[in-house]
Amino acid sequence: MNLQYPRRQQQLRQLVQRLGLPETAPIKWELLDLALTHSTISAEENYEQLEFVGDAVVKLGAAEFLLEVYPHLKVGEFTALRSVLVSDRILATIANDYGFDRYLLVSASAMSDVAGQESRMADSLEAVLAALYLSTRTLELIRPWLDRHFQPLATEILADPARQNYKAALQTWTQAHQKTLPDYRTQENGQTHNDPDRFTAEVWIQGQCLAKGTGRSRKAAEQAAAQIAFLALSGQ
Known part of the structure; x- marks a missing residue:
């Protein structure tokens, strides 16, 4: 040293x-x-x-x-x-x-x-x-x-x-392959707080709704939608 x-x-x-x-x-x-x-x-x-x-x-x-x-x-x-x-x-x-x-x-x-x-x-x-x-x-x-x-x-x-962070994985993929970022549109379905499908999230890429997901929270619904989209795009 x-x-x-x-x-x-x-x-x-x-x-x-x-x-x-x-x-x-x-x-x-x-x-x-x-x-x-x-x-x-x-x-x-x-x-x-x-x-x-x-x-x-x-x-x-x-x-x-x-x-x-x-x-x-x-x-x-x-x-x-x-x-x-x-x-x-x-x-x-x-x-x-x-x-x-x-x-x-x-x-x-x-x-x-x-x-x-x-x-x-x-x-x-x-x-x-x-x-x-x-x-x-x-x-x-x-x-x-x-x-x-x-x-x-x-x-x-x-x-x-x-x-598992599919939102981050999807963002990495879209930035690398499409030079864009995913857009999430989430709404509450009106059910009780414990309903596993309380929220529905759509993930949009380049003006197209690529996947939907549901979850007990906004974050969970977006992760579910991101997982479907990512696996579809990456051929998994």
């Missing part, structure tokens, strides 16, 4: 230890330092470019994990499940579990922005993933500790299919 400040060197080593990586891990420490530097500290040298790479890295890590652990799933199920695993909410939770806020260099004004904390934590985790990936050009410094978080979460989601 050849960083300017010994205290920073110690901080980064502590984080690597918390991740469970060996002291001899071939880490490019300057990249790791950059991955934990917010733009409010340096407008030119911060984690934004690494975050861009890390967005792809975390999706690759999640895809490898799902393929190895759940090889029986269809591609549509992979996509919906992965969209939850790599969401900002989950990534921020993982970052918080490892105490990333202790290592992230950020201005006091940004730190006081409570509303932006989730995105800061998620972004910094993606940047750290990029730094580790670029250190070896493999996932060997990532999978051992990231899988430990993915495993219980994936088990929970598969036990409750309603938690």
